[in-house]
Amino acid sequence: MMGRQTGGQDRLFYAFDLDAIVPTNHLLRGIDKFLDLSALRQHLSSFYSYTGRPSVDPELMMRILIVGYAFGIRSERRLCEEVRLNLAYRWFCRLGLEDPVPDHSTFSVNRHGRFRDSGLFRHVFESVLARCMKEGLVSGEGFAVDASIIKADANRQRGVPGTQEIDWNDPALTTRPVREYLAALDEAADGASPRKPSKRISLTDPQSQWTAAPGGPAFYAYSANYLIDLNVGVIVDTETTTALRTDEVAVSKMMIERVADRFGLRPKRLAADTAYGTAATLAWLVEDKQIAPHIPVWDKSEGKDGLFGRSDFTWQAATDRYLCPGGTSLQRYRRTFKKKRTGITKDNTIIYRASKYDCMICPLKPQCCPRTPSRKIARSIHEEARDHARALAKTPAYEQSRNDRKKVEMSFAHLKRILKLDRLRLRGMSSANDELLLAATAQNLRKMAKLIWRPPKNDGIIAPA
Numbered sequence: 061m062m063g064r065q066t067g068g069q070d071r072l073f074y075a076f077d078l079d080a081i082v083p084t085n086h087l088l089r090g091i092d093k094f095l096d097l098s099a100l101r102q103h104l105s106s107f108y109s110y111t112g113r114p115s116v117d118p119e120l121m122m123r124i125l126i127v128g129y130a131f132g133i134r135s136e137r138r139l140c141e142e143v144r145l146n147l148a149y150r151w152f153c154r155l156g157l158e159d160p161v162p163d164h165s166t167f168s169v170n171r172h173g174r175f176r177d178s179g180l181f182r183h184v185f186e187s188v189l190a191r192c193m194k195e196g197l198v199s200g201e202g203f204a205v206d207a208s209i210i211k212a213d214a215n216r217q218r219g220v221p222g223t224q225e226i227d228w229n230d231p232a233l234t235t236r237p238v239r240e241y242l243a244a245l246d247e248a249a250d251g252a253s254p255r256k257p258s259k260r261i262s263l264t265d266p267q268s269q270w271t272a273a274p275g276g277p278a279f280y281a282y283s284a285n286y287l288i289d290l291n292v293g294v295i296v297d298t299e300t301t302t303a304l305r306t307d308e309v310a311v312s313k314m315m316i317e318r319v320a321d322r323f324g325l326r327p328k329r330l331a332a333d334t335a336y337g338t339a340a341t342l343a344w345l346v347e348d349k350q351i352a353p354h355i356p357v358w359d360k361s362e363g364k365d366g367l368f369g370r371s372d373f374t375w376q377a378a379t380d381r382y383l384c385p386g387g388t389s390l391q392r393y394r395r396t397f398k399k400k401r402t403g404i405t406k407d408n409t410i411i412y413r414a415s416k417y418d419c420m421i422c423p424l425k426p427q428c429c430p431r432t433p434s435r436k437i438a439r440s441i442h443e444e445a446r447d448h449a450r451a452l453a454k455t456p457a458y459e460q461s462r463n464d465r466k467k468v469e470m471s472f473a474h475l476k477r478i479l480k481l482d483r484l485r486l487r488g489m490s491s492a493n494d495e496l497l498l499a500a501t502a503q504n505l506r507k508m509a510k511l512i513w514r515p516p517k518n519d520g521i522i523a524p525a
């Protein structure tokens with residue numbers, strides 16, 4: 061049976077009113093103003109029995125978790141202790157002076173049980189986002205997307221090479237993160253082709269990815285992905301993935317679609333870094349979603365060592381060929397085939413080749429193709445989308461987006477430095493996702509409190525009645 065918190069602050073057993081003690085300009089007062097958990101009991105009702113011993117009030121647990129993520133209190137044991145002792149935390153959690161604080165073990169039971177099954181953390185994140193929209197902080201005109209590596213709660217020493225056989229039935233390894241990892245493997249085996257094994261696999265959190273920042277030591281990590289609105293940097297969606305660029309790009313598309321479905325937000329522009337500038341992603345944005353990609357084009361075709369790059373060749377759409385600096389053409393086919401060919405490679409490119417007889421006698425050959433008989437150019441089947449992104453990169457709006465993109469980087473800096481989430485507290489992909497949803501909820505609440513809330517101008521203490 062779902063319990064309800066009894067007692068409360070209206071019972072003045074003591075000599076002072078808790079509400080009068082908490083400073084009027086305390087950040088939690090601002091957060092409380094924008095946090096509405098009235099729909100939470102309804103959302104969870106089917107996950108509780110109507111009989112039996114009353115549980116801890118889920119709203120109380122959610123408020124305690126929000127305190128933890130908003131103030132960077134990493135341990136649930138310490139969080140419960142802080143709520144027990146801190147009057148402002150007690151006030152925010154609707155606890156009276158003598159009300160007991162739930163035991164820290166209650167949180168892990170509910171996190172991995174009802175809260176996860178019911179999608180509670182996403183429900184609360186979305187209700188806070190809806191409030192941000194209601195307060196006019198989300199314009200929906202432009203979004204930015206980015207990913208940041210967050211260390212997993214996995215010791216570097218507790219891992220084995222990815223190619224090594226692991227006996228997952230070993231009782232010492234039958235933990236919840238391992239069970240989740242094996243379930244994810246089974247799911248993946250039904251769909252796409254198997255992935256290349258990771259260099260190392262953690263035995264404590266096998267879903268984390270062995271990764272390294274440039275120049276630093278390798279460690280196990282996840283990727284935190286944020287989609288933010290460019291107006292004031294409200295986080296409109298978040299998702300955790302493995303720390304692989306392909307997964308980060310794939311989830312960015314999923315987040316854009318989810319925000320459109322859930323809130324009807326369809327941005328006109330998307331700002332992102334080069335990792336998102338692949339031909340397929342640009343084509344998806346331009347052709348499928350009609351979103352202007354303010355993204356640098358992922359391009360390896362520019363010339364190195366002073367050699368001609370692709371931009372030195374002129375595309376002639378009408379005749380389906382490139383014109384080289386020497387004045388000759390690069391064509392898709394140089395002979396006729398009995399069976400018609402598309403000429404599209406498995407990388408979704410079309411190869412245009414110059415004639416080796418033209419190149420052989422060309423005075424520009426040392427600058428063009430000194431080590432091959434003739435020059436060839438790979439053109440993506442999405443080249444028009446790439447050209448569109450290149451053209452946008454010369455506009456003032458793109459320059460504006462480049463500056464605006466810093467807002468998503470600032471959100472990650474805030475997440476890691478202020479909320480102290482530079483290392484995850486829980487193991488497994490789903491727990492990492494729960495943590496990120498809670499942290500993003502806390503960030504959006506803090507943003508509303510900072511930008512909209514205006515505390516009364518006095519000494520911060522309400523005089524007791």
Ligand code: SF4
Pocket residue numbers: 384385386387388414418419420422423424425428429434435
């Ligand atoms: S080497 Fe060949 S492709 Fe390059 S400029 Fe000369 S003719 Fe054109």
